[in-house]
Amino acid sequence: MPEEIIEKINNLNEFYKPGTKIDVFLILRSVGKEDLDGPYASLISFLDNNEVLWIETPMKQGYPLILTSGDLVLINIKKGKIIYQFQGLILERKREPNTNLFLFALNAAKEVKKIERRQFFRLPVVLDVKLTIKKDIKDKDSINFKGKTKDLSGGGVKVVFKLSDYKEIIKLIKEENLVFIEFEIDKKKKINQKIKFVNSYTDNESKIGFISFCFENIPRGVQDSIIRFLFAKQREMKQKGIEFND
Structure with missing residues (x-):
């Protein structure tokens, strides 16, 4: 894994601008343990006195995440190709006027972890996949289809299909169906993950089609397993003198 980069925030008001989209993950309830849950989509409401950050009720598929004082959350703020990340304890909540929703307060982090999305480097690996x-x-x-990966990263995958299957898959994707991918890594460790269409193209001469997907709401443990697998493959390729672009 790349080294973590910690960055100091020089202008808190600019960084925590009202209306900025954020992802909220629940790490731990103040009473009892709970697995990492999320992401829940939310917005920054306002920054109070350069100290307290107020966020709107986090939502996931129409369901709110109701937090209480002492709950530990992870906040992701996406800015271009960079994700800024920090953890914080919920301090209090207050009801938004004329609604059944709440605003939640936590200390505004003055230093954040900076994650460049290039850390999800793509490696050319060939694995059998099943698309559902x-x-x-x-x-x-x-409806199930078989294909092979062209490349893989911790953030997504590019898959090769025969042209007839490619055309059918694209048609089904446009109808807004749910798409899942299944493949094996690390001595038959099975990955079964929901994915989202990114882009596609065809090679009519070879009668194949390529479709790129990003992993959707992938659990951190699953993502880490994929990245460990890729680093092991990368070392193996370098030992064999295989050149590739990461």
Whole structure:
């Protein structure tokens, strides 16, 4: 993994500008333990006296995350190709006027972890994959396709399909179905992950199509497993004298 970069925030008012989109992860409830849950989408409401950051009620698929004093959360602020990240304890909450939603307060971090998205370098690895497409998460009926990875990263994957399957997949994706991918790493460790379409292109001469996906709401442990696998493969390729662009 790349070294963590800690960056000092020089202008808090500019950094925590009202309306900025953020992702909120619940790390630990003040009463009892709870697994990492998220991300929940939220917005910065305002910065109070350069000290206390107020955020709007985090939401996920229409459901609110109601926090209480002492809950530990992880905040991601995306700015271009960089994610700024920090943890904080919820200090208090207050109801938003004329709504059933709340504003939540936590100390505004003056130093944040800076994560460049290039840390998710893509490595050319070939793995068998199964793509599953269904209308609803609870739907027992699904359509499955087989393909092979062209490259893989901690943030997404590019998959090669025969041209007939490629055309059918693109059609189904445009109908806003749910898409899942399954493949194996690290001596048959199985990854089964929801993915989201990014882009695609075809090679008509070879009669194949390429589709790039990003992993959607991937658990940190799963992402770390993929990255460890890729670093091991990278070392193996370098030992064999194989050149590649990361």
